[in-house]
Amino acid sequence: MRVISKPNEMQTNVESLRNEGKKIAVIPTMGYLHEGHTSLIRKGRELADIVITTLFVNPTQFGPNEDFEKYPRDFARDFQLAEEAGTDFLFNPVTEDIYQDGYNTLISISGITDKFEGASRQGHFDGVATIVAKIFNITKPHYAIFGQKDYQQTLVIKQLVRDFFFDLSVVVAPTVRESDGLALSSRNVYLSPDERTKAVILFKALDEAEIAIQKGENRRKILNAILHNAIRSIPEIKIDYACAADADTLEEPDVFLPGEHVILMIAVFNGITRLIDNALVTIPQDPQVKKHYFV
Amino acid sequence: MRVISKPNEMQTNVESLRNEGKKIAVIPTMGYLHEGHTSLIRKGRELADIVITTLFVNPTQFGPNEDFEKYPRDFARDFQLAEEAGTDFLFNPVTEDIYQDGYNTLISISGITDKFEGASRQGHFDGVATIVAKIFNITKPHYAIFGQKDYQQTLVIKQLVRDFFFDLSVVVAPTVRESDGLALSSRNVYLSPDERTKAVILFKALDEAEIAIQKGENRRKILNAILHNAIRSIPEIKIDYACAADADTLEEPDVFLPGEHVILMIAVFNGITRLIDNALVTIPQDPQVKKHYFV
Numbered sequence: 001m002r003v004i005s006k007p008n009e010m011q012t013n014v015e016s017l018r019n020e021g022k023k024i025a026v027i028p029t030m031g032y033l034h035e036g037h038t039s040l041i042r043k044g045r046e047l048a049d050i051v052i053t054t055l056f057v058n059p060t061q062f063g064p065n066e067d068f069e070k071y072p073r074d075f076a077r078d079f080q081l082a083e084e085a086g087t088d089f090l091f092n093p094v095t096e097d098i099y100q101d102g103y104n105t106l107i108s109i110s111g112i113t114d115k116f117e118g119a120s121r122q123g124h125f126d127g128v129a130t131i132v133a134k135i136f137n138i139t140k141p142h143y144a145i146f147g148q149k150d151y152q153q154t155l156v157i158k159q160l161v162r163d164f165f166f167d168l169s170v171v172v173a174p175t176v177r178e179s180d181g182l183a184l185s186s187r188n189v190y191l192s193p194d195e196r197t198k199a200v201i202l203f204k205a206l207d208e209a210e211i212a213i214q215k216g217e218n219r220r221k222i223l224n225a226i227l228h229n230a231i232r233s234i235p236e237i238k239i240d241y242a243c244a245a246d247a248d249t250l251e252e253p254d255v256f257l258p259g260e261h262v263i264l265m266i267a268v269f270n271g272i273t274r275l276i277d278n279a280l281v282t283i284p285q286d287p288q289v290k291k292h293y294f295v
Numbered sequence: 296m297r298v299i300s301k302p303n304e305m306q307t308n309v310e311s312l313r314n315e316g317k318k319i320a321v322i323p324t325m326g327y328l329h330e331g332h333t334s335l336i337r338k339g340r341e342l343a344d345i346v347i348t349t350l351f352v353n354p355t356q357f358g359p360n361e362d363f364e365k366y367p368r369d370f371a372r373d374f375q376l377a378e379e380a381g382t383d384f385l386f387n388p389v390t391e392d393i394y395q396d397g398y399n400t401l402i403s404i405s406g407i408t409d410k411f412e413g414a415s416r417q418g419h420f421d422g423v424a425t426i427v428a429k430i431f432n433i434t435k436p437h438y439a440i441f442g443q444k445d446y447q448q449t450l451v452i453k454q455l456v457r458d459f460f461f462d463l464s465v466v467v468a469p470t471v472r473e474s475d476g477l478a479l480s481s482r483n484v485y486l487s488p489d490e491r492t493k494a495v496i497l498f499k500a501l502d503e504a505e506i507a508i509q510k511g512e513n514r515r516k517i518l519n520a521i522l523h524n525a526i527r528s529i530p531e532i533k534i535d536y537a538c539a540a541d542a543d544t545l546e547e548p549d550v551f552l553p554g555e556h557v558i559l560m561i562a563v564f565n566g567i568t569r570l571i572d573n574a575l576v577t578i579p580q581d582p583q584v585k586k587h588y589f590v
Contacts, residue, residue: 107399
């Protein structure tokens, strides 16, 4: 595995690899890698000839009161995990090379970003779209691989790729979980042992709502109530949002129709740590119990 | 010459040409080609193996009260001029394929866009940056060629390329002029015979200011006054702006230093037609008359 820090050196390498006919996959990360990230790297290994993992804690996607400064960093560990998972190039730039002196350009995405993470974290997705566009132009991938855990982010990136004609495929890989169901996250390191135990309620709440859908529940407000009620069983956890939405548009109809894809999304504060999780569910054509079906 | 309308078909062609090692130049235009554009196409022909001319009247760079609807269009003439000048691919998309249903993404550039054209035409440069980023991703050029006549636009595009790491060279080619000095522009077709005669004052004003610089004038306000006084000799022409600025940053120091590059820029309304022109001048190390030099 080769470590590259300079954008132009990365570009020269990928341009020459592309000219040799090699297929390139990029896995953009903020480092502090875990099994969620390494599953994405292994996915890249399956799809492409060359796998680039990027490590960059992107300042423009953090709000003024967020955890940019204290976001966990461990280059030696990231190096080892990235290499073991099959990375060819570890792109590890400094902030000054990505946001050069006098930088003045931002990508702004509306619509899909108005709600949920976009509403709770003003400017977050503009920062995400901007850094991802830079990484795409630096690494020139055929495949860009993202985790489903940041579900709304995957929609934002698909919109970016479509609107700007980036010539690549966006691949979304499933969330990796601890044995009790907690979604892996670099931010889990912030949790106290007690908070860690309680954090499993996100998965449990998603699971309850998913079971309800399989049994025929298709009313959005009822699904939201199932999520809220489950999380409220742990009073220390404060809900930011917990809701069901159309998985493609994030629209919120009263009732979801058979065959529609629904995204169940949760964001909470567990102590001072903000955690998110989600589940993608398809409304059954033939639910197990036709309770509320086209009432 | 081959005409292509679909973005993905254009991409497939350039990707395959790049894989053959061909160098690609793109000349983005809004059509209604004139000798200014064809000089850019010939420049592309010199630099690259494959020349792509794009024709697209970009709605997002026009303000609500501007001339989008009546902007002149003539595909048959553009086809002939582009082919004669040495175009390999004429990319001629429809609006719906460039701004697809549900598009929600905009590039926003600050700083360099705050003044002059950016101030007079709110949102103009965001529209320019957005369409140019799309064209770059669709045509994947090694060289992108623009005319100096839209001087501030060339700075915006250089900032876009730098901030987003587009792997290409921006080439700026000189303004082409009529025999009396009027800069070629698709909008000149709007001018009445009388307005056409009077329009030469832009070139004359730039010429006067340039002569003053060669003779040692380096004070910005005096240069601005020379431009204003010259244009005011034609009372029917209304000045939007006429001024000297640092050619790289558009900053406006009181005095320009020897060796500095100065851009003299003019925008006027000639009847209802908005015209712009500019001249790039270097402050002499040894002016012909040391009149105001380091007073």
